Amino acid sequence: MAVLGSPLRTLRALLRELRQASGGAGRPYRDTPAYRHILAAFRNHRVTSEKLCRAQQELHFQAATYLCLLRSVREHAALHQEYHGKGERSPEEVAGLVGFRLPQQPGGKG
Amino acid sequence: LLRGRFPLVCLPRPPPVAAGSGPVGPGGGRTYAPPAERKRFYQNVSISQGEGGYEINLDHRKLKTPQAKLFTVPTEALAIAVATEWDSQKDTIKFYTMHLTTLCNTALDNPTQRNKMQLIRAAVKFLDTDTICYRVEEPAALAELQKNEWDPIVAWAEKRYNVTIGSSTSILGPNISASTKETFISHLASYNMWALQGIEYVITQLKSLILSMGLIDRHITVEKAVLLSRLEEEYQIQRWGNVEWAHDYDLCELRARAAAGTLFVHLCSESSSVKHKLLQD
Numbered sequence: 001m002a003v004l005g006s007p008l009r010t011l012r013a014l015l016r017e018l019r020q021a022s023g024g025a026g027r028p029y030r031d032t033p034a035y036r037h038i039l040a041a042f043r044n045h046r047v048t049s050e051k052l053c054r055a056q057q058e059l060h061f062q063a064a065t066y067l068c069l070l071r072s073v074r075e076h077a078a079l080h081q082e083y084h085g086k087g088e089r090s091p092e093e094v095a096g097l098v099g100f101r102l103p104q105q106p107g108g109k110g
Numbered sequence: 111l112l113r114g115r116f117p118l119v120c121l122p123r124p125p126p127v128a129a130g131s132g133p134v135g136p137g138g139g140r141t142y143a144p145p146a147e148r149k150r151f152y153q154n155v156s157i158s159q160g161e162g163g164y165e166i167n168l169d170h171r172k173l174k175t176p177q178a179k180l181f182t183v184p185t186e187a188l189a190i191a192v193a194t195e196w197d198s199q200k201d202t203i204k205f206y207t208m209h210l211t212t213l214c215n216t217a218l219d220n221p222t223q224r225n226k227m228q229l230i231r232a233a234v235k236f237l238d239t240d241t242i243c244y245r246v247e248e249p250a251a252l253a254e255l256q257k258n259e260w261d262p263i264v265a266w267a268e269k270r271y272n273v274t275i276g277s278s279t280s281i282l283g284p285n286i287s288a289s290t291k292e293t294f295i296s297h298l299a300s301y302n303m304w305a306l307q308g309i310e311y312v313i314t315q316l317k318s319l320i321l322s323m324g325l326i327d328r329h330i331t332v333e334k335a336v337l338l339s340r341l342e343e344e345y346q347i348q349r350w351g352n353v354e355w356a357h358d359y360d361l362c363e364l365r366a367r368a369a370a371g372t373l374f375v376h377l378c379s380e381s382s383s384v385k386h387k388l389l390q391d
Contacts, residue, residue, distance in 0.1 A: 001328065001329065002328050002329060002330050002331045003331065003334075004331065018194070021194065021198035022197065022198060027154075032194065033156075033190045033193060034190050034191065034193070034194040037186075037187065057328070058328070058376075061331075061376075064331060064332075065331075065369050065372050065373045065376070066191070066369070066373055068331070068332040068333060068365055068369040069209070069210075069332075069365075069369035069370050071365075072362045072363075072365035072366035073362075075358075075362045076359065076362035076363050076366055077207055079354070079355065079358055080359070082355075083354075083355035083359065084355075084359075
């Protein structure tokens with residue numbers, strides 16, 4: 001079985017990711033369907049006398065997978081923004097890189 | 111008619127471009143790629159249950175697929191996850207980060223128009239060139255690493271599915287017997303069409319059927335599967351150093367896609383019934 005660690009840790013990290021992800025119309029992240037669904041799912045599966053409850057493991061794996069998804073998407077978007085998000089330079093900027101200036105042509109370019 | 115990627119609303123015609131610039135399509139007309147980003151145009155995201163399944167509402171508008179079908183998903187959990195993707199967009203909608211939405215669109219539109227058997231065969235075909243069966247002979251350190259990291263997973267798959275797979279250093283790759291392929295074909299046939307789209311997606315991303323089955327069967331985590339898929343890259347990074355804007359970028363993207371695919375498969379094939387154990391145990 002996959003090595004997952006403590007479910008509590010996964011849950012906390014997952015809720016933290018949800019808080020970071022909620023960029024919506026100012027609604028508090030605790031109000032979102034995702035937050036409520038995840039908490040409800042964890043609560044439902046808490047009560048079990050079995051140490052190796054299969055449904056519990058399935059839920060934990062799903063939560064860990066979702067956590068990985070949210071985290072990776074956020075990190076990927078951050079990397080994209082930092083390294084690939086600037087777009088192209090304008091002709092003026094390109095000219096400026098080597099110390100030139102574009103000529104001012106009255107009446108626009110020919 | 112301009113077809114954007116998410117044509118809920120007709121995209122406004124882009125402002126006319128100066129003559130001579132911009133890509134020109136056949137017949138002299140201009141073709142535009144759909145924008146990779148778009149301004150967020152909705153306030154609230156919510157889900158509702160319709161006849162065909164769960165639907166996503168952006169304000170009062172219902173989300174549609176790129177082929178203008180109504181966007182419906184079979185389970186509530188998946189709908190919530192998709193809604194969360196839409197809700198986490200800030201000023202601009204970054205479509206390339208919305209992997210679950212993309213997977214749902216693929217399942218609904220089936221743009222490659224493949225039936226179940228074609229999908230299964232495409233998936234099983236990967237076994238012939240499965241990453242973890244395809245070994246190097248040198249450098250010795252890498253060969254050793256592959257043996258130590260990949261052999262246990264191959265052994266797990268052989269035991270779990272009662273097949274022989276093995277590994278190979280030949281350029282032709284491993285020799286997979288027909289009965290092994292048949293086993294996997296009939297195993298995959300037990301999944302529904304949606305889940306199969308997800309499985310084939312994960313296999314294509316990880317370049318390995320075995321690693322994907324390891325994920326689907328919850329034998330390894332996404333992080334571990336991605337690490338094993340990128341074993342050679344990781345080896346080179348250890349030797350020569352890490353380049354954040356390339357290595358980390360690719361790593362995060364692969365993790366996101368593999369995680370999305372795996373979650374998609376599980377959310378499409380689950381039966382969300384909590385079995386209540388009897389109190390006297």
